[in-house]
Amino acid sequence: MKTKKVYVGMSGGVDSSLTAALLVEQGYEVTGVYMKNWTQDLPGMKCPWADDLADAKRVAVQLGIDFKVFDFQKEYKQKVVDYMINEYKAGRTPNPDIMCNQEVKFKLFLDASLEDGADMIATGHYAQVEKGVLKKAVDENKDQTYFLYRITKKALEKTLFPLGGMKKTEVREQAKKRHLFTASKKESMGICFVGSVGIREFLSQYVITQPGAIIDIQTRETVGSHDGAIFFTLGQRHGLHVGGGLPYYVVSKDMEKNEVYVTRDLNDKELWRKEIKLSDLHWIDQRPVNGQKLQVRMRHRAALIDAKLSDHTLLLSGPQRAIATGQSAVLYDSSVVLGGGILS
RNA sequence: UGGGGUGUGGCCAAGUGGUAAGGCAUCGGUUUUUGGUGCCGACAUUCGGGGGUUCGAAUCCCUCCACCCCAG
Numbered sequence: 001m002k003t004k005k006v007y008v009g010m011s012g013g014v015d016s017s018l019t020a021a022l023l024v025e026q027g028y029e030v031t032g033v034y035m036k037n038w039t040q041d042l043p044g045m046k047c048p049w050a051d052d053l054a055d056a057k058r059v060a061v062q063l064g065i066d067f068k069v070f071d072f073q074k075e076y077k078q079k080v081v082d083y084m085i086n087e088y089k090a091g092r093t094p095n096p097d098i099m100c101n102q103e104v105k106f107k108l109f110l111d112a113s114l115e116d117g118a119d120m121i122a123t124g125h126y127a128q129v130e131k132g133v134l135k136k137a138v139d140e141n142k143d144q145t146y147f148l149y150r151i152t153k154k155a156l157e158k159t160l161f162p163l164g165g166m167k168k169t170e171v172r173e174q175a176k177k178r179h180l181f182t183a184s185k186k187e188s189m190g191i192c193f194v195g196s197v198g199i200r201e202f203l204s205q206y207v208i209t210q211p212g213a214i215i216d217i218q219t220r221e222t223v224g225s226h227d228g229a230i231f232f233t234l235g236q237r238h239g240l241h242v243g244g245g246l247p248y249y250v251v252s253k254d255m256e257k258n259e260v261y262v263t264r265d266l267n268d269k270e271l272w273r274k275e276i277k278l279s280d281l282h283w284i285d286q287r288p289v290n291g292q293k294l295q296v297r298m299r300h301r302a303a304l305i306d307a308k309l310s311d312h313t314l315l316l317s318g319p320q321r322a323i324a325t326g327q328s329a330v331l332y333d334s335s336v337v338l339g340g341g342i343l344s
Numbered sequence: 345u346g347g348g349g350u351g352u353g354g355c356c357a358a359g360u361g362g363u364a365a366g367g368c369a370u371c372g373g374u375u376u377u378u379g380g381u382g383c384c385g386a387c388a389u390u391c392g393g394g395g396g397u398u399c400g401a402a403u404c405c406c407u408c409c410a411c412c413c414c415a416g
Contacts, residue, residue: 243355
């Protein structure tokens with residue numbers, strides 16, 4: 001029987017390194033691929049792509065597998081970065097990593113790999129896939145299905161997630177046991193392509209901003225000024241530079257007037273949502289029927305809560321705090337990811 | 345100009361003779377493959393200025409300054 005060729009997305013981190021190692025051990029013909037998506041430095045922040053690429057390559061050499069670099073910079077800029085910037089400009093709060101999975105990893109990377117002769121692709125995501133069905137990872141704490149709900153069934157049928165059944169601690173151990181160069185590498189965080197730089201620093205490179213008023217919706221008084229409404233999102237507390245008394249939380253904003261509205265009332269109704277309108281619904285397989293009992297995750301690592309969907313309206317069993325427009329609601333039927341939509 | 349009040353770190357604010365609470369903000373760390381939240385830590389040798397009383401004052405006295413309110 002012919003051995004299957006698998007292209008593994010290697011980012012230079014522990015997870016994808018072990019993913020490749022495991023697949024080699026399982027008898028696949030493995031090729032490591034580094035996706036070159038973003039290489040730009042930012043003031044005060046060096047883009048780590050070169051180091052990541054070097055790490056990924058070292059591991060590939062260590063494993064004795066082929067190694068390639070796919071350059072998606074142009075597409076990445078268009079599909080992910082521009083999307084993100086435009087969403088922010090429109091006053092919403094996008095999730096670029098979800099878009100990255102939808103457009104780059106499970107579309108561009110998949111297509112390019114297949115075209116290059118691969119039978120399947122694999123990544124180091126913590127998620128499980130069974131016959132085209134996406135399921136939560138065994139390690140509930142690391143489950144990354146929230147970021148994957150926009151993948152197509154077709155893509156899933158050609159995808160392997162070898163870490164889906166493992167705990168993070170196991171992954172570390174196994175990586176150490178195999179002496180992978182990246183075994184002890186620190187977790188990466190922040191937006192995947194920007195490294196550890198803040199969204200604020202990133203946006204300010206692409207958008208011209210003006211100072212504007214911060215208005216207390218309870219007293220209707222201007223309590224301070226900000227340097228651009230685009231930098232603020234629902235529920236945000238820090239960065240307002242307004243002191244005295246209790247903390248202020250962002251409740252809404254007006255991009256036209258460039259005003260940010262805040263409250264000191266943690267129970268302010270603007271901060272809590274129980275009924276949510278969704279747009280851009282995406283289903284991996286079948287759309288659930290109206291009124292079907294299902295669960296929803298409103299942000300990465302948040303607990304699943306019961307909910308019901310009818311048409312485009314999601315009714316939660318309890319109010320959730322600070323879910324901004326542009327963010328995603330991911331629907332589950334127990335451990336199966338059904339799909340989801342974007343808060344509008 | 346009379347009468348009253350206030351002045352404590354960037355902001356709010358305890359503390360009325362015993363050697364500067366707390367909160368907000370900010371900064372740092374942590375949590376997190378989105379934003380945000382949360383959590384932990386740091387942050388006034390000094391209490392508007394000057395002088396005095398006292399073993400000892402932010403707290404008592406004198407004086408100057410600033411701001412606020414009422415009166416006219």
